[in-house]
Every structure is written in structure tokens, then in C-alpha cells.
Amino acid sequence: MTRKVALITGASRGIGAAVARTLAHDGLDIVLTCVHQRAAADAVAAEIRELGRQAWVAQFDVKDAERSRAAIEQLLAQTEIHVVVNNAGVVADSVFPALSPDAWHSVVDTSLDGFFHVTQPLVMPMVRRRWGRIINIASVSGVNGNRGQVNYCAAKAGLIGATKALALELASRNITVNAVAPGLIDTEMITSAPVEEILKHIPMKRIGTAQEVADLVAYLASDKSAYMTGQVISIAGGP
Amino acid sequence: MTPSELHQEIKQLIVEALQLQDVDPASISDTDALFGDGLNLDSIDALELATAIARKYDVKVSQDQETRDAFRSVRHLAEFITMKRAAATGGGHEGR
Numbered sequence: 001m002t003r004k005v006a007l008i009t010g011a012s013r014g015i016g017a018a019v020a021r022t023l024a025h026d027g028l029d030i031v032l033t034c035v036h037q038r039a040a041a042d043a044v045a046a047e048i049r050e051l052g053r054q055a056w057v058a059q060f061d062v063k064d065a066e067r068s069r070a071a072i073e074q075l076l077a078q079t080e081i082h083v084v085v086n087n088a089g090v091v092a093d094s095v096f097p098a099l100s101p102d103a104w105h106s107v108v109d110t111s112l113d114g115f116f117h118v119t120q121p122l123v124m125p126m127v128r129r130r131w132g133r134i135i136n137i138a139s140v141s142g143v144n145g146n147r148g149q150v151n152y153c154a155a156k157a158g159l160i161g162a163t164k165a166l167a168l169e170l171a172s173r174n175i176t177v178n179a180v181a182p183g184l185i186d187t188e189m190i191t192s193a194p195v196e197e198i199l200k201h202i203p204m205k206r207i208g209t210a211q212e213v214a215d216l217v218a219y220l221a222s223d224k225s226a227y228m229t230g231q232v233i234s235i236a237g238g239p
Numbered sequence: 240m241t242p243s244e245l246h247q248e249i250k251q252l253i254v255e256a257l258q259l260q261d262v263d264p265a266s267i268s269d270t271d272a273l274f275g276d277g278l279n280l281d282s283i284d285a286l287e288l289a290t291a292i293a294r295k296y297d298v299k300v301s302q303d304q305e306t307r308d309a310f311r312s313v314r315h316l317a318e319f320i321t322m323k324r325a326a327a328t329g330g331g332h333e334g335r
Contacts, residue, residue, distance in 0.1 A: 124286065124287070124290075127283060127286075127287060128287065130258060169283060170283070172281070173283070
């Protein structure tokens with residue numbers, strides 16, 4: 001059995017980096033994508049090679065259709081890709097009346113266009129292989145809504161819709177498509193969030209770790225989750 | 240190649256390209272519907288089959304009505320392939 005390869009977008013830090021390390025630990029080779037933090041992505045790749053796994057770093061903006069397509073084609077010339085984790089995401093919070101077009105598009109395009117640009121070229125190879133795992137990192141914000149995050153909630157809710165629809169198309173080929181909806185997780189993304197205020201509403205009274213999310217993603221990427229598709233799993237310290 | 244040989248070859252290709260392990264190529268009829276009833280293929284199978292046919296017979300398979308008609312049955316597919324190849328090699332016209 002050949003070793004499986006996972007591609008993780010936005011893998012230089014935060015949840016993406018934790019997913020990359022965890023899947024490598026589980027025996028997968030890893031493709032990390034990043035847009036700005038090349039040095040950080042290279043450092044994660046070096047850690048993965050220390051584990052005896054292969055690691056590639058591809059630097060491109062998932063919003064950019066042309067560059068994404070070129071980068072994925074180049075990767076597919078070197079390796080098969082069995083698992084894709086659409087993790088790249090950004091926030092640009094603002095109450096809706098003050099939300100700029102840039103803040104809308106950067107957030108929506110990274111999540112949704114990014115999902116489309118990266119996932120579509122990987123799907124037919126998965127179909128032919130009759131095995132694949134597509135895991136989309138959404139957010140509880142996309143499930144429940146959140147003030148000041150109309151753009152982010154729209155993007156993540158869109159990703160959840162895409163998850164459910166694509167799961168139906170691919171189910172009979174042993175390709176599962178699931179979404180993970182993290183709550184407040186200890187990454188750079190929440191540095192400007194009012195953590196003390198939010199903690200009052202989290203039943204477990206703590207923020208989650210990137211590792212906890214990565215362990216869930218690892219389950220969804222494995223054979224153990226084979227009968228589960230089109231699901232949105234919250235990991236948020238409470239229901 | 241006779242039409243009958245082409246029909247057999249297409250059935251073999253359908254089983255191989257779509258990894259239909261439980262289907263005997265000989266059990267596929269020339270005229271039964273490939274999609275919906277009959278073999279009960281879906282639209283992703285259609286994409287896979289289109290790619291396989293384009294590769295094997297060196298014909299252009301685009302997403303138009305002509306193609307959709309061609310994918311109705313083995314016989315329609317054989318006629319489509321024969322016509323496309325004739326157009327590509329004869330008459331000085333590109334078969335696209």
C-alpha cells in the first residue's frame with residue numbers, strides 16, 4: 001500500500017500547521033501551502049521530514065485561480081494527493097454597515113474561491129482512485145452567526161453548503177467530504193478577539209487548542225471515518 | 240473494425256474506466272440506457288467515461304447536446320466515435 005499524501009492549505013501556522021504535523025505523525029506525506037509565511041511553512045516542513053515523511057511547500061494565494069491551478073498541476077506531476085484539508089482562512093471583522101468591499105472579498109474569496117480552486121483539480125484523481133478525503137475547516141460562526149463577522153459567517157456557511165453538496169456527488173466513490181467547525185481556538189486569528197467576554201459563553205470555560213482540532217481532522221482523514229460524510233462537526237467547548 | 244467489435248470494445252472500456260467490478264461487459268446491451276436506468280451510471284461516471292473515450296479514440300468530447308445524445312447507449316457512443324473519427328481523418332475537416 002502506497003503512503004497517502006495530504007495537502008493542507010494555510011499550513012504555516014495555527015490549525016493548519018497542527019493538522020500538518022498530526023497527519024505526518026499518522027504516517028502521511030504532507031503538502032503545505034502558504035501565501036505569506038514561507039519561512040514558517042518551511043520550518044513545519046522540516047519538522048515533518050524529521051519524522052521520516054516527505055513534505056512539499058507550495059507558496060500561492062488560494063484566491064488566485066491561475067496561480068492555484070498552476071501550483072496544483074505542478075504538485076500533481078510530482079505526487080498523488082489523497083486528502084485535502086481546506087484550512088486557509090482569514091478574518092477582517094467589522095460591523096456590517098462599515099464592512100469594506102476588500103474586507104468582504106478577502107474573507108469570502110479565501111474560504112470559498114480557495115476551496116474551489118484547490119479542491120476541484122484534486123477531485124477527478126480521487127474519483128479514479130475510488131478513495132479520498134476532503135475536509136473543510138469551517139467555524140461555529142458559520143453555523144450560528146456572529147456579530148461583526150457577516151463576511152466570515154457567510155464564507156464559512158458557504159463552505160458548509162459546499163461540503164454537503166459535494167459529499168452527495170462523491171459518496172459512492174469512497175470519497176468523504178466533511179466540515180469541522182471550531183469555536184474559539186488558541187491561534188493568532190483570535191489575538192484581537194474579546195477572549196474574556198467570549199469565555200463566559202463557553203461551557204468548558206476555556207479556549208481550545210489547535211491540536212484538539214487537528215486530532216479531529218486526523219480522524220476524518222483516516223479510514224476510521226469511512227462511513228461518515230457531509231457532516232459538520234463542531235469542536236467548541238460546548239454544544 | 241466492425242460495428243460489433245467497436246461495441247464490444249466500448250463495453251470493455253466502460254467496465255474498466257468506471258471500475259464496475261461486478262459487471263460483465265457482455266451483459267451490457269447495445270441499446271440499454273447507460274444513465275438513469277440500465278447500468279444506472281451518474282453524471283460523475285459520465286465525466287470519467289468521457290475522459291476515457293477521448294483518450295482511447297482521440298476524439299474531442301465536449302459538453303454539448305451532441306455529446307449528451309451520444310452517451311445514451313453503447314450503440315449511440317459507437318456511432319458518435321465513428322463519426323468523429325471519420326470527420327477528423329477525412330474531408331479535410333477537423334472533427335471538433
